[in-house]
Amino acid sequence: MKRALITGITGQDGAYLAQFLLEHQYQVYGTHRATSAVPGWRLQALGVAQDIAFVSLDLLDFENIVQVIRQVEPDEIYHLAAQSFVAKSFEQPLYITDVDAMGVTRILEAIRTINPTIRFFQASTAEMFGEVQISPQSENTPFLPRNPYGTAKLYGHWITSNFRDTLNIHASSGILYNHESPLRGEEFVTRKITKSLTQIKYGLQTTLELGNLEAQRDWGYAKDYVEAMWKMLQSETADNYILATGKTRSVKEFVEMVAQVLEIQISWQGQAENTVGIDAKTGQTIVTVNPNFYRPTETTVLVGDASKAQSKLNWQPKTSFEELVTLMTLADIEKVMQFRVNA
Numbered sequence: 280m281k282r283a284l285i286t287g288i289t290g291q292d293g294a295y296l297a298q299f300l301l302e303h304q305y306q307v308y309g310t311h312r313a314t315s316a317v318p319g320w321r322l323q324a325l326g327v328a329q330d331i332a333f334v335s336l337d338l339l340d341f342e343n344i345v346q347v348i349r350q351v352e353p354d355e356i357y358h359l360a361a362q363s364f365v366a367k368s369f370e371q372p373l374y375i376t377d378v379d380a381m382g383v384t385r386i387l388e389a390i391r392t393i394n395p396t397i398r399f400f401q402a403s404t405a406e407m408f409g410e411v412q413i414s415p416q417s418e419n420t421p422f423l424p425r426n427p428y429g430t431a432k433l434y435g436h437w438i439t440s441n442f443r444d445t446l447n448i449h450a451s452s453g454i455l456y457n458h459e460s461p462l463r464g465e466e467f468v469t470r471k472i473t474k475s476l477t478q479i480k481y482g483l484q485t486t487l488e489l490g491n492l493e494a495q496r497d498w499g500y501a502k503d504y505v506e507a508m509w510k511m512l513q514s515e516t517a518d519n520y521i522l523a524t525g526k527t528r529s530v531k532e533f534v535e536m537v538a539q540v541l542e543i544q545i546s547w548q549g550q551a552e553n554t555v556g557i558d559a560k561t562g563q564t565i566v567t568v569n570p571n572f573y574r575p576t577e578t579t580v581l582v583g584d585a586s587k588a589q590s591k592l593n594w595q596p597k598t599s600f601e602e603l604v605t606l607m608t609l610a611d612i613e614k615v616m617q618f619r620v621n622a
């Protein structure tokens with residue numbers, strides 16, 4: 280049985296990856312912060328919590344990382360733990376650098392010291408491209424990050440490439456575009472929309488406040504993306520890969536698609552921060568814009584070209600935008616129904 284160590288197992292990707300690896304007969308170890316409750320709701324929702332061995336790990340503490348890797352003796356490490364919320368990174372630039380940038384080096388250095396044959400996956404991000412003028416972006420597109428998160432992640436990406444190229448470690452970096460699911464945190468825009476509009480539909484909430492409705496993202500399904508992480512570590516040679524759908528939609532289009540699934544007809548009035556979305560049937564304003572949710576800097580249109588992953592890993596996303604929005608919305612409807620039963 281192969282052993283995998285997943286950092287950030289309590290997060291969205293950690294949960295789906297744990298499920299995937301267990302289905303592929305791995306022994307799965309998952310790290311969590313000492314202060315975080317495990318197993319957490321996501322692993323419980325997937326019904327895999329009891330099959331995982333949990334270990335406490337602090338990304339700021341090199342000695343602790345060394346001790347965990349010695350104890351677990353993994354064949355593969357999937358490094359997913361990070362402060363991943365871009366909006367918050369503007370408030371915590373020092374902390375995010377320590378966790379999202381230096382944390383990667385600490386793990387790689389521990390691998391080099393303990394067992395250089397351990398295979399390593401780094402969760403990098405489209406945010407590294409930032410103010411890019413080239414669309415779609417490929418693995419060769421220059422990086423111009425626009426926020427502390429993207430900047431810290433870019434360091435993590437480069438140090439992963441350096442350890443691969445100069446120290447011969449099997450270290451791969453996935454340049455991940457936005458990927459969502461019913462397990463997505465509610466602070467991210469997609470889940471905020473599916474949850475709030477569902478609550479509005481069932482009379483549990485009145486309005487949904489959003490930031491920039493014109494922002495565009497390349498949204499895929501998290502379950503598809505974790506398979507590609509695994510494929511990277513099964514490949515004979517390590518490399519960097521874009522994981523993306525190649526299509527973008529605006530936040531406004533996401534709202535419209537969720538409304539369609541919920542059979543709400545939205546009509547838009549006003550411009551920019553004065554935009555409101557009105558339920559055509561009831562005449563109620565159900566979507567408003569709150570500039571507090573605007574970012575100090577917004578990335579330009581990020582859309583990825585995943586053709587390298589397709590040709591070298593035989594990977595492509597299986598789930599369409601419409602399917603993704605539908606499955607997320609249906610999951611939130613299910614939660615409302617459960618809430619009603621328990622109320």
Ligand code: NAP
Nearest residue numbers: 287289290291292315359360361362363402404455457458
């Ligand atoms: P997520 O749901 O936010 O999960 C992040 C995980 O990191 C959680 O398990 C969290 O544990 C842990 N974590 C947070 N801060 C930490 C800290 N200071 N020290 C140690 N652990 C910490 O993120 P995700 O969506 O699964 O994303 C997984 C990885 O992919 C992240 O590295 C993210 O930056 C990257 N990524 C994600 C996307 C996307 O669209 N989802 C796109 C590009 C890149 P707690 O339970 O303790 O909070």
Ligand code: G4F
Nearest residue numbers: 363365404405406456457466467468469489490491494572
């Ligand atoms: O859902 P978001 O917060 O995700 P964002 O910033 O794109 O970051 C996610 O994807 C990255 C990959 O591209 C990851 F690296 C990162 O870890 C994370 O998973 O925001 C998406 C867009 C932004 O343009 C934001 O300005 O939605 C816009 N937005 C509009 N209203 C909002 C809101 N975002 C949030 N969170 N909340 C709003 O009310």
